[in-house]
Amino acid sequence: MNADVVVIGSGPAGIQAAISSSRRKADTVLLGKPSNSAISGTEIENYFGFAGVTGGDSLLSNGVSQAKAFGCNVIPQNVIGASADGGTFSMEIESGEVIVSKAVVIATGVSRNKLNIPGEKEFFGKGVSYCADCDCNFYRDVPVAVVGADSAAAAAAKLLSGYASKVYWVTEGMVADARLVDEARRAGAEIVPDVPVEIQGASAVDAVVLKSGGRISVNGVFIELGGRSSVDIAMDFGVMPEADDTIKAGAGGETSVEGVYACGDITGRPWQVAKAVGQGSVAGVSAADHSRR
16 A cells, blocks of 8 residues: 555554644555553543543544544554665555555654563563564574564564574463464464463573463563554664654654654653644644655
8 A cells, every 4th residue: 555644653643643644635544553542541631622531532532533534544553564765664564564655654652561570670681672673683592482462472473483492472362463373373483371470580581480370481571562662663764762762853743764753752751642732733744745745
């Protein structure tokens, strides 16, 4: 599929960027799941024009409807791979479809979802990783575990099967795309229907303890809870994040790579809906205008 603008992230910033880009008559695609937004399931009481408490899910739902009304193609799937080539940008989504655009808006937030179990923080960088693409080469010919139920975990399990001696995919309540699950299995990943409760080791990771009481001996644990992080996607496009994992963006949302724009939490504090929507509007217009050059 080809588009003028692709917006990655279906939170307030991304949805507003999609609305603004579509109103600018750019062929726009909005990717991501609103349920992954930081305001999903929350209540908001400090947003202009909404007196009292407003549900975050209501704002998201109404925003998506607005984007669609202006002609935006909304695809509630995560991005599992991205690249830039000669001024065009390619994004692979969970279904396997690749979308090519002239401009991209990154609006995915900055947080990496964590397990919050003993050993996770202690062994970060010593066997615990949140980026299979980044660290797979460090785990050649040793056993690893992938933790997560979403398509990002399936993609990581498939990728790591080409490097590690054994891949254990620990997941409960699988929600990953069936095609990606099948590909991970065929690549050699073993699905373990359980929940990790502790990561163990001395100077580095040597095991994962499971809720059932089992213990898997591994040298690496790749935590993949949800879609690819904004940092991973930004680097795929050639945008280098700041030390705090934010992306530096100009007044128009422009980043260090021409054609790539950023808005919302990914650009730093304050993490407020009002700021996200304002930046999203500007970035959407900038991306639409860039796509016509």
